[in-house]
Amino acid sequence: MLYETIRDLPILSPHGHTVPEWFSQDRAFSDPADLLIVPDHYVFRMLYSQGIGLDRLGIGQPPEARDPRAIFRLLAENWHLFLGTPSRGWLDHTLREVFGIRETLSGATSDAIYDAIDAALATEAFRPRALLDRFGIEVLATTDAALDDLSAHAAFAASGQRCRLLPTFRPDAVLNPAAAAWAENMTRLGAMTGEDTATLSGYRAALRARRQHFIAHGATATDHAIDRLETVWLDDSVAQALLDQCLTGRADEAAQRQLHNHMLIEMAQMSVDDGLVMQLHAGSRRGTNAALADRYGPDMGADIPLPQNWVEGAHGLLNRVGNDPRLTLIAFTLDESVYARELAPMAGHWPALRLGPPWWFHDSPNGVRRYLDQVVETAGYYNLAGFNDDTRALMSIPARHDMWRRAVAAHLEDQMRAGYFGHADAERLAMWLATGAAQEAYRL
Known part of the structure; x- marks a missing residue:
């Protein structure tokens, strides 16, 4: 069985959102609710959809104001709501494989399971660094703001751990003029780098300087979140005029978008020069529930997919640098x-382009099956970027990689049965898709 050949391979997690201070400080996680529910919008969005208010789940409250046992009980009493969802699979895996719990979660078992998890979290074996070793995570990338000093990464690197904790350069807050506090962030960027970010040349120099800071701390990639992908190259005079408008508050939404579209190509050109892999996560309209966004802020489970036109949207970027094999551009949709x-025809042509795995709403066994069935015939396997778990939930990382490996094995076995290739090729592809593709795509 192909799955058995890849099940226990080390985990490479080249893109995710875990908190670097977890690993630099190595403190015990506080309680089961704070670990499994409060930070995970995959979990609480389902509960919210059934009328359970976020206040009841401790969202937006300081830890001392929460009742973690009551929050956990809400999940347990509504466990049936998660049937059919990948969240159910990840949490089942976490309870069974990580905590050794065999009882089914329910209102009746809630307190006993809570106590078992709580007792485990108090032990050294469940500290963050111990979990990295236990899960077999060799590389773990976080996602970090361009202005982050990366002190947590430096502290972890100095601790001598086996796992490599890598930052990822996320410049949205200084690249997209529509971002909250963009002008203030531009001032901070200039002060941090000693560059005049009111000029296009100084802006470029400041971004290059921050990229080098990330590279010095081990970064191999950048990441860009875009609701609707558009890329157009502008002359310096046009870009400078737009920068002036944005910094002085005179730019309308169209002008802000135009500057952002141009700066994405600037980022791609910088990646050609410094080797950072460029990730584009396109197609999510953020914070569509205005009441939740106003009250609780971002990442409240109301981000919803948008249709995309990748051929037109990536045209400016790919025709500027897409023929250069020094660039690796990973597309997520x-x-x-x-x-x-x-996307599959594009990845099957452009030397710079690789396809990222199913993301967010499609990070599931059925999502992986649909993805492989649709892209392999045109892109092949070797234009794929493998798997990254893209999670902020540490306990779900092994569950997600196990899901991917099972789905890959099932797909390859179907291909063998159809006579497309034999067992030797399938084994090589299984290894490639489990670890090799991510290792190559992210230059690990």
Whole structure:
């Protein structure tokens, strides 16, 4: 069985959102609710959809104001709501494989399971660094703001741990003029680098300097979140005029978008020069529930997929640098309709382009099956970027990689049965898709 050949391979997690201070400080996690529910919008969005208010789940409250046992009981009493969802699979895996719990979660078993998890979290074996070793995580990348000093990464690197904790350069707050506090962040960027970010040349120099800071701390990639992908190259005079408008508050939404579209190509050109892999996560409209966004802030489970036009949207960027094999551009989409129609043919042509795995709403056994069925015939296997778990939930990392490996094995066995290739090729592809593709794509 192919799955058995890849099940226990080390985990490479080249893109995710865990908190670096967990690993630099290595403190015990506080309680089961804070670990499994409060920070995970995959979990609480389902509960919210059934009328359970976020206040009841401790969202937006300081830890001392929460009742973690009551929050956990809400999950347990509504466990049936998660049937059919990948969240159920990840949490089942966590309870069974990580905590050794065999009872089914329910209102009746809630307190006993809570106590078992709480007792485990108090032990050294469940400290963050011990879990990295136990899960077999060799590389773990976080996602970090461009202005982050990366002190947590430096402290972890100095601790001599086996796992490599890598930052990822996320410049949205200084790249997208529509971002909250963008002008203030530009001032901070200039002060941090000694560059005049009111000039296009100084802006470029400041971004290059921050990228080098990240590279010095081990970064291999950048990441960019975009609701609707558009890239257009502008002359310096036009870009400078837009920068002036944005910094002085005179830019309308169209001007802000135009500058951002241009700066994405600037980022790609910098990646050609410094070797950072560029990730584009396109197609999510953020914070569509205005009441939740106003009260609780971002990441409240109301981010919803948008349709994308990758052929037109990436045209400016790819025609500027897409023929250069020094660039690796990894594309992620929430619009599954573009897999076979656009992204697979594009990845099967452009030397710079690789396809990221199913993301967010499609990070599931069925999502992986649909993805592989739609992209392989046109892109092949070797234009894929493998798997990254893209999670902020540490306990779900092994569950997600196990899900990917099972789905890959099932797909390859189907291909063998159909006579497309034999067992030797399938074994090589299984190894490639489990670890090799991510290792190559992210230059690990």
